[in-house]
Amino acid sequence: MPEEVLVVVGDRFPQFAANRGTVTASQLLERLRSGEVHGPLRLAVGQGLLPQQLAEIEKFAASGDGTAVCHGGVPVPAEHRVVRPGHPPTALIGRVERAAADRFTAPLLLDERVDLLQDRLSSQHVSAITLLEAARQTWVTVTEQFLLSDEERATCVISEVTGVRAAYHHYVFPLPATVEFRLTAHGKVPAQRFGFTVSFHQNQRLTTEIAAEIGVLPEAVAKKQEALAARQALHDALAPLRAAQPATAADTHPGGIPA
Amino acid sequence: MLNSRDDITAVVHDTLNEILKDAEFDPVSFTGAERITDIGFTSLLLARLIIQLEAALGADPFEERYVVSDIRTVDELIDAYRQTLQASAVG
Known part of the structure; x- marks a missing residue:
């Protein structure tokens, strides 16, 4: 046969x-x-x-x-604990492996329960937003599993993502594909920063590149920074209301008698 | 607990310089009139400063009484801590 x-x-x-x-x-x-x-x-x-x-x-x-x-074996999903804690069905990548000191690879491994796939039910290709989320999962996984020390892993969080740039060169179809994370910069002052490019490859061809920088902070500092910004934003939002003239009874109860 | 203005001033100045040193800025001999943003404090460094001052002084003026835009200079920061500590001592 x-x-x-x-x-x-x-x-x-x-x-x-x-x-x-x-x-x-x-x-x-x-x-x-x-x-x-x-x-x-x-x-x-x-x-x-x-x-x-x-x-x-x-x-x-x-x-x-x-x-x-x-051919190539059956890929193994990444640990959900890392990529989407509390959301087990939505890992988009397989197990990440270190290929060199500054390079990490994983299979692209979309699960049919991924909400983002709903965007493209009538299309043959994988949507750009799905690849962006797969890239995000890749940089979270690489950072937590390989770039942080044990102590940092226990106490730090990715507090900001800046400078996201994406270039979509070719369609990605639901065929085997790989994701590669390449570290391009690392700074430690005043906080840890990692610059990187996440690229997608299918049939030995580069299809997509997503570059970004992330900042890693102790969780307590990140929460304090956020709390300060939240109180300031609320203060700024309320300021015009505080400055406004008090409403008259007629404004509040047009044509009627205030209760 | 530290409550005199001199005590609070010393702690605030030392902590500001400690954080500036960690961030690889030159130390400052404070007059009190320095604008906090001008000496290199970003929102990140300010968050660190407030955490460290809370550990040293036992108060965080930005939890209830102040927002970041209320404080421009080093002396205003010191006053914020002094008033918060006084209020908590009375309350």
């Missing part, structure tokens, strides 16, 4: 899955479970699959009967 080669994508990409050479996760698993696949099936895992679907595909690939072989 001839070998079949397919990219499996999440059910949320029906438009893209209409292309020859693709299969949705549900369709693939139905075929594998029913034993309908008799010949060798070579798979690449694209975007938008649920963790359970990834795990089930891995189980079939690991069974060793040669029915399903996953």
Whole structure:
């Protein structure tokens, strides 16, 4: 039987899955479970699959009967604790690994429950805002897992993000893709600052670059800075009201008698 | 608790210079008339200053009585602490 080669994508990409050479996760698993696949099936895992679907595909690939072989393996989602504490379903990247002192990589790994994917249900490509969120998750993960000391990790927060610049060179489709974080600057005074570029690559081609800087502060300082700014903003908002002439009874109760 | 103006002044001056040193600014011999923003204090350094002064003096005037725009000079900052400490001693 001839070998079949397919990219499996999440059910949320029906438009893209209409292309020859693709299969949705549900369709693939139905075929594998029913034993309908008799010949060798070579798979690449694209975007938008649920963790359970990834795990089930891995189980079939690991069974060793040669029915399903996953090219590049089945990616593992990043730890949710880091990327979205309290929001487990929405990690957009896989496990981050250090490739060099200043370079880190992860698979792009969109989960079909990602709210942002709703934006592009009628399109074949992954939306720009989804990539921006994947970039944000990447810089949070790299900072917390690799750039901060143990003590800083316990006491500090990313307090500001500045200078975000994005360049979208090519569409990203729900196919395998990688995310690369490259550290471009690091300052420590008066607070830790990291400059970086997060780039997305698909089919060995650079598709998207997002550069930014973040500031990392002790949480107590960040909270105090925010509290001072909040009180000042409230004060400024109330100032015109305080300066206004008191309302007359006629203003307050036009045509009537004040209570 | 430190309550005399001289005590509070000394603590405020020392803390201002400690933070300026950490931020790699030159130390200042204060007259009191210096504008806080002119000597290098950003919102970040001001937040640090207030945390450190609260630890040293036991009060934070910016929690209730003052907002940042009320305070322009070093002497006004010292007065804010003095009045807050006096009010808390009376209250």
